[in-house]
Amino acid sequence: MESKLNMETKKKFYYGWVVVFACFLINFVNTGLLVYTFSLFVLPVSTALAKSPTQIVLAASMFTAAFAVISPLIGKQLEKGRIKQLLIAGAILNGGGFMLLSKVNSLSMFYICYIIVGVGAAIVGPAVHSTLPAYWFEKKRGLAVGIANVGAGAGSIIAPMVITATMTSYDWRMGFFVLGAISAIILCALVFIIKTKPSEIGLYPDGLTKEEIDAQPAAERPVLEGLTRSQAFKTSAFWMICISFLFIGVAQLGVLQNQAAFLMSIKFDMIVAARALAYIGSMSILAKFIFGYLADKFNFKGVFLFGNLLLIIGIVMLSRVTPESNLVYMSAYAILFGLGIGSWYPIAGVIVGKTFGVKFYAAIYGFIFSIRAIGDIFGAPSISAIASTRGYSFGFLCAAACACVSVVLIMLIQTPKEYTKLLEK
Structure with missing residues (x-):
C-alpha cells in the first residue's frame, strides 16, 4: 500500500x-x-576606452573561444555527477x-575579463543545461529542452531593460557589476536543488518506475543506449551537424x-535598440515552446527547416x-528573427539525441556545441568588419547565406548505422 502511494506521489x-x-x-x-x-555595451565601452567598435566586439569572440575550448571537457564532468x-x-567565474x-581601463583587461566569463559560461553551458533535460525526458525531450532554453529569452527581455536603466542612471560600469551580482546569486542558489539523472531518485526518464518500464512494449520504452563520442566522431552525420551548427x-x-x-549607427537611440532586443527575446520564448513541441511530434529536419x-x-x-523604417516593419523583423533564433535550441537537442542516443549525450553535445562556438567566434567580428567596408546590410545578407548552408547540411544527415544496430538489439 505504501509503495503504491509513493508511486502515485511520484506520478x-x-x-x-x-x-x-x-x-x-x-x-x-x-x-x-x-x-x-553585449551589444548594449559596445558603443559606451568603445567611447570610454577610445577604441573602435570592431575592437570591442572582438571581446565577444574571445569569450566564445574560451567557451569553445572548455565546453568539450564539461560533458565527462557532468557524467561523473559533479553538477x-x-x-x-560557474558562479565564481561568471559573477x-x-x-x-x-x-577595466584598458582593452587588454577588457579581453581578459571576457575570457574569464567565457570559461565560466562553458562550465555551466550547453553541456549542462541542454543535457540534463535530455537525461530526464524521452517523450517530451524537445519540450523540456525548449522550456529550459526559455530562460535565455526571459533574460533577453529583462536584462536589456535592466541594464539600459542602470546605464542611463549610472554608467556602463555599474551595468557590468549588476550582471555579475545576478549571475553569482542565481548559480549559487541552484546548487541546493539540482540533480543530474532520474536514477538518483530511483526513476527512469519521463518519471517512469522500473515496473512501468518493464510493463511497456519494447518499442515504447525510453532509449537509454547511445554511441560514445569516439564512435560518433567516425560518422559523417556528426561532422555534418558540427558544420551546420557552426554556420x-x-x-x-x-x-x-x-x-x-x-540601429544606433543609423540614428535610432539606445531605447529603440533595447526594445528590438526585447521583442526578439519575447519571440524566442514563444519559439522554444512551439518548436520544442513540434520537435517531439514531427521529423526534426522539417522543423529545423521551418525555424530557419x-x-x-x-x-x-x-x-x-x-532611418525611415516604421514601427510595424521594425517589429516584424524582430518577431521573425526572434522566432527563428529561438527555434534552434530545442531542435538542436533533439537532433543530437535522435542521431546518437542519450547515453553519452553530454560528451557528444559538448563537443558539437564547441564547434558551433567557432561560428559564434567569427560571426560577430566578421559582420562588424564587413560593416566597416561594405555596410551592415551586406554583412547581414552574408549571415543569412550561412543559415541557408546550415539548413542544407541538416537535410542531408542520416542516422548512423552503428546507432541503428544498437536500437535493433
Whole structure:
C-alpha cells in the first residue's frame, strides 16, 4: 500500500521539471544576461576606452573561444555527477568576471575579463543545461529542452531593460557589476536543488518506475543506449551537424551582437535598440515552446527547416532597415528573427539525441556545441568588419547565406548505422 502511494506521489510530481526549471535559470544567466546585453555595451565601452567598435566586439569572440575550448571537457564532468561543483565554479567565474569588467581601463583587461566569463559560461553551458533535460525526458525531450532554453529569452527581455536603466542612471560600469551580482546569486542558489539523472531518485526518464518500464512494449520504452563520442566522431552525420551548427552560429550571433550597433549607427537611440532586443527575446520564448513541441511530434529536419526560414527572412528584413523604417516593419523583423533564433535550441537537442542516443549525450553535445562556438567566434567580428567596408546590410545578407548552408547540411544527415544496430538489439 505504501509503495503504491509513493508511486502515485511520484506520478503527481516529477522532479524532472525542477531540473528543467534549474536549467531555465542557468540559461537566463548564460544566454539572457551574457549574450543579449553585449551589444548594449559596445558603443559606451568603445567611447570610454577610445577604441573602435570592431575592437570591442572582438571581446565577444574571445569569450566564445574560451567557451569553445572548455565546453568539450564539461560533458565527462557532468557524467561523473559533479553538477554542484560545476555550478559553484560557474558562479565564481561568471559573477567575478563581470564584476571585474566594471573596473577595466584598458582593452587588454577588457579581453581578459571576457575570457574569464567565457570559461565560466562553458562550465555551466550547453553541456549542462541542454543535457540534463535530455537525461530526464524521452517523450517530451524537445519540450523540456525548449522550456529550459526559455530562460535565455526571459533574460533577453529583462536584462536589456535592466541594464539600459542602470546605464542611463549610472554608467556602463555599474551595468557590468549588476550582471555579475545576478549571475553569482542565481548559480549559487541552484546548487541546493539540482540533480543530474532520474536514477538518483530511483526513476527512469519521463518519471517512469522500473515496473512501468518493464510493463511497456519494447518499442515504447525510453532509449537509454547511445554511441560514445569516439564512435560518433567516425560518422559523417556528426561532422555534418558540427558544420551546420557552426554556420548557424555565424548567422545568429553575428547578427544578434551587431544589430544594436547597426540601429544606433543609423540614428535610432539606445531605447529603440533595447526594445528590438526585447521583442526578439519575447519571440524566442514563444519559439522554444512551439518548436520544442513540434520537435517531439514531427521529423526534426522539417522543423529545423521551418525555424530557419523564419530566421533568414528576419535577417533579410533587418538588412533593409533604414532611418525611415516604421514601427510595424521594425517589429516584424524582430518577431521573425526572434522566432527563428529561438527555434534552434530545442531542435538542436533533439537532433543530437535522435542521431546518437542519450547515453553519452553530454560528451557528444559538448563537443558539437564547441564547434558551433567557432561560428559564434567569427560571426560577430566578421559582420562588424564587413560593416566597416561594405555596410551592415551586406554583412547581414552574408549571415543569412550561412543559415541557408546550415539548413542544407541538416537535410542531408542520416542516422548512423552503428546507432541503428544498437536500437535493433
